[in-house]
Amino acid sequence: MGQIKNKKLLKAIAIHLKELREARSITQEEFYNDTNIHIARIETGRNNISISTIDSICNYFDIPLSKFFAKIEKEL
Secondary structure: OOOOOOHHHHHHHHHHHHHHHHHOOOOHHHHHHHHOOOHHHHHOOOOOOOHHHHHHHHHHHOOOHHHHHHHHHHHO
């Protein structure tokens, strides 16, 4: 079975991550240097992101997964 991609969900995640990053005035390059995660690829909304990567990003921004996904759920 191939990988499942929910484009609407991925776009909502991409938008929220970009908002989080920009609200803290963090560039994509700074984010990469701090985390080793290519946020630019994720912010396009085309790449499927793992829950482990989302967890790492939430830890970086110091927000719980529940709060992150509550925002996403509202967008959907």
